[in-house]
Amino acid sequence: MDTQPRPERPPIFTSFTPTPELDTVAYDRMAREVRSLLGIDLSQYKPAQVWRRVNGFASARGLPDADTLVKKAREDAGLRQAFLDMLTINVSEFFRNPEAWEAMTSQYLKPLLLGRLPIRIWSAGCSLGYEPFTIAMLCREIAPQTPVHILATDLDETILARARKALYAENQMAGVSPARRAHFFRKVDAGWEANSELQSMITWRRHDLLRDPYEKPFEIICCRNVVIYFTEAAKTDLYSRFCESLRPNGILFLGATESIPNPRSVGLTPAGLTFYQRR
Ligand SMILES: C[S@@+](CC[C@H](N)C(=O)[O-])C[C@H]1O[C@@H](n2cnc3c(N)ncnc32)[C@H](O)[C@@H]1O
Structure with missing residues (x-):
């Protein structure tokens, strides 16, 4: 069964690797x-x-x-x-940057979910599924009954095939507390399997952010640590398309080191940490 984490990649640069000129x-x-x-x-x-x-x-x-x-x-x-x-670059983990998830929970997820309406969240560039499962756990902790639909997409079909299995080896579970493991996962030979309720909240789909049409509407879009190597023009276009896919007042959630230089030009306003809100 393909549940083993891939071996650590060799370091890409060492002090002896000269930086090559662009040819x-x-x-x-x-x-x-x-x-x-x-x-x-x-x-x-x-x-x-x-x-x-x-x-x-x-x-x-x-x-x-x-x-x-x-x-x-x-x-x-x-x-x-x-x-x-x-x-x-599919490196990821559960509850990546915990302080950002805490802010997401208190500022946005709680008010949304306690409104008890069905909500839709997109994890764009979901890698092995840590991010959509993090969202699913938080939503179930806040409001066990509120319907939540999470669309989890990635360019890489191989990664998605592994994410769909919802199986994580022990060393992939570092961000998940014992209480959350007990509540949301089942211990199996290969590691830990997310429970069927979490799995039922997520729809997995192959999707290229640079080429494919974007679904809508979403209350929240998470696109974290995905666009680091995209050109500035590609990023601006992508943020503008995310904005169109958000409901009014919807939130775009970026990675800890990411920001939008001129958010108003794409219809967004800064909303704390790495959150942007559709105006
Ligand atoms: C570093 S991981 C980020 C995972 C997660 N969002 C997080 O922050 O931990 C980046 C993911 O983006 C995906 N990705 C890269 N280019 C993409 C594209 N053009 N469209 C969709 N996904 C892409 C990669 O396959 C990879 O799984």
């Missing part, structure tokens, strides 16, 4: 290959950062350059998946 011809060649091999459109990613990461990844695997990496990834499914993981 635009080689970059474009790699971007074309990545599109056909992995289905990722790099045209909306920051080239210098992607180039640095790709070369660091190649060098950590003893490969001389991006061309060789792409060639090997064509033949080797394991390397291909690792390459995809590196480009999409």
Whole structure:
């Protein structure tokens, strides 16, 4: 059963790894290959950062350059998946940045859920499912009966297939307290399985934030630690589309290090920490 966490990736950079210059011809060649091999459109990613990461990844695997990496990834499914993981960066955890979840709970989830209306929340870039399950646990703690629908989407179908299993190894459960484990999970041989009620709150779907249409409406959209390497233009477009997918007064929840430089230009106002509200 595929419940084991993937082995830690080797460090992408060491003090001995020189930062490679961006070679635009080689970059474009790699971007074309990545599109056909992995289905990722790099045209909306920051080239210098992607180039640095790709070369660091190649060098950590003893490969001389991006061309060789792409060639090997064509033949080797394991390397291909690792390459995809590196480009999409699927690192995540339950209750990531707990103080932000506490603020989300007291400022937004409680008032919404105690209103007892069905609510819809989108976890965009959900990785292995830690984020949608975090939301599901919080919602059930606040209001056990209020209907909550969580849409959990990610670009990476392999990651989604694992998320759908709702199974987490012991070392993936670090953020979940013993009380929450007892209440929301079942101990199984491979680790911990989220209970059927939590699972029933979540709809999993493959979705590319850069290419696919956005559903609506949502009371809350979480898009945390997903767009770090997107170009500024791609981010602005994405925030504007998120705004259109939110109900009036709905909340966009970003990662701890993320912010929107000019939120009013996309129809949002800052609402504390990394929250933005649709005006
Ligand atoms: C670092 S994880 C973030 C997981 C979670 N939101 C969190 O904050 O812990 C980034 C996720 O975004 C996904 N992702 C990257 N590019 C994407 C895109 N264009 N559309 C949808 N998901 C994307 C990756 O596959 C990865 O699972």
